[in-house]
Structures are given as structure tokens and as C-alpha cells.
Amino acid sequence: VNPVLPEEALELGAVATKAFTALGGVDLARRAELEPEVRSGEVAGTLASLGIDDLDPREDPDALAAAAALCEAAGRTALPYPLASVLLSDGEGRPFAPAAGRARRVDHGDLFPRWRLAGADGSVHEAGPVPATRRLGTRLGPFVTDLEPLPDGEEAADGTGDLLHHLALVAFGILGTVDRAVELAVEHVTGRVQFGKPLSAFQAVQFQLADAAVAVAGLRELAHFTLWRLAAAPAAARADVLALRVHALDVARAVLRTTQQLHGAAGVCDEYDVSVLARMVQPALRLPWSAERTVTELAAAIRADGFEGLFEHGHGTAP
């Protein structure tokens, strides 16, 4: 297991971060709420120039690492685009998304006419926005759209591989968001003076920052391990990917709470990036499964496949 991404993936991530920052960084997400068309315009154009059309994360470990680095960069600026879904498009340009609930609820579902959606059993069907389809347009799901099955849609048996890749790439997006949130908190507490000294001089603040940083570092380790598992043993990686999602949701809840708290009232004001990051990541935290539901899925996966770790447990282990 390599605890850091390969050099080429890291370089792509750095180039992508620069490109997303040049587009306005988190301001782009703010703009997209008012002008949703920037997603298919400037954002899609920039992603094309980064070469995402030629990048297939299912191809080999290097491609998977490059896709993960891109998703992490996107998470750092709350890039308003369904990047993981588009990276997992098929040969006909149909993006992929898991849609476990009744509503076939997909972030940025309005952007493409035909999607490949995986149900809870892994079976895939085609769906898309119908003329009456509207984005939710809410504070926590501005671009979330409920899709409808297409009457002439194709069906496929097994989307498990794409499902696992999607969950892993979304976890890298969450990683980018929480990593950036900690940086923003550090900037805020070193600049803001209270009781005659910067907030960062208070040990209570320092301890919270340390806990948040440790949580992000731990998530990064697990994300890289899971990426390696997914590339090395895709058929056995279901429990690993679900465990990554469980941990990512746990870390996101704690780190966003801490970093918003350290911003004080500014933490819930959209003039501050941390507030926008915390809002825009919500679809990733709630779709296709909430934390509780993901734990249930993980338990089922462990019962079915076992869960390889340092000690024997799970499938085939005597009680």
C-alpha cells in the first residue's frame, strides 16, 4: 500500500486545483447557484482541458489514482459538477450514479439527458430528467435532481464495479473538502483576535485543530488503502469501499462541525468559504446512503464477503 498517490496523479491534482482556483474557487459554487449553466459551460470546459474525457478510472491503478486526485481537487473548491459520475461514463457518454432510494435522486442530474443508475441490488437502468424535472434548489441540495426511468432505456445486470468506484471517488471529494476546511479554520483563527490575542493562542482552539487534522490524515490513509484494494482486488473490495464511506461521513461530520465552530458565526455565513463547502458537500454525505444506511450496507457486505484485516473475522471464521 502506498500512502501517497503516484507522482503523476499528484501533479494532475495540483494542476486541477490551480485551474479550479482560476475559475473562482468556491466563488464558482456560489455563482452556479445563481447561474446553473456555468456547470456545463466553464466547468465542463475546464475539465475537458484537464483531459477527463480520456481518463477512465476503471482502466488501471494509475488512472484510478489520477481520477481520485481530480475528485479531491474538486472537493477543495466545492466544484459544481458531478465529477465522479462523469469519470465513470460509458462509451456513449452516459454518466453513472448510484440511486438507492425511491426518488432516483442524483446530484447535478439535470446536466445530462441519459444516465446509468445503479439500484440497491447493483442492477443498472437508464434514467434521465423529464421536461417537468426540477432541481431541488435547496440550500443543502441546490443541484440535486430526481430522474425518471427512460421508456426506451437499456438495462444491465451488474453495476457493482462502477458503484464501488463511484463511492471511492466521492470519498476523495469529501477528503478534499475536509482538508480545505481545516486550512480555512487555521487561516481564520490565526487572523481573528479575541480577548486581546489571536484565537489560535487559546489551547482549546489548538486542541480542536489538532483533532481535526488527525481525523483528516486518518481519512487520507484509509482512502489510499481503499484505492489500492479497489485496484488490486476489485471483487473483494466491497466491504473496504463501504468502510471508507462510513469513515468519510464520520470525519466530515466532525471536521466540518469543528471548522465551522472555529469560525464562530462566520462559519454559517456564506460569505465565508467554509460555510459553502459544508453546504455543497451535503449531497455526497446523504446520497446514495446516509451514514446509518451505509453502516447497514457495510454489515451486509461483511456477512457476505468477510472483511480482511490484521485479524481473522467475518466470513468463514468460526465463532
Added chain:
Amino acid sequence: VHAQAAGELPDVHASTARIAVTQCDQSVAEVLFQAVEEEALEAGPGAPLHGAVEDHWRYAQAATVASGTIEVQRMIVSKALLGGRS
């Protein structure tokens, strides 16, 4: 509440209550979000409990900041516990 009505509420009790209640507020908000699953992303009259779940969750995020941050409440409680010995 009785103590406050009688004007006899020490700061430490008020802060103790506030720490407990604001953290409870945030925990309950997240439990409700887990319960409604993907409908957590909805808002307004058509959302679960007419939007109260989503509204509560967003409002709860500020509970540990508004009316004195939880850090300041902790300072008040710990000062009372230590009785000037810190």
C-alpha cells in the same frame, strides 16, 4: 427555570445547561437527518415535517456559537469548578 425566575441562577448553572442543550440540539438534528435519509436535502413545505427537519438542522449548526460560544460556556463552568485555583 425556577432559579432564573427568582433571580438566583448562578452563571455556572446557566452555562452547564447551555452546553448540554446546544450539543443535544446538534445531535438530535443529525439523528433526524439520518432518519429521513435522502429527503434531508429537501426544504420547505413539501419536505419532511413541512421542512422543520431541514430548518432545525441548519439552525442547530449555529447553536454552539449563538448567545456565547460553547468555548466561553466551558470557560465559565471550568472556572467555577476550579474556584480560582487555575
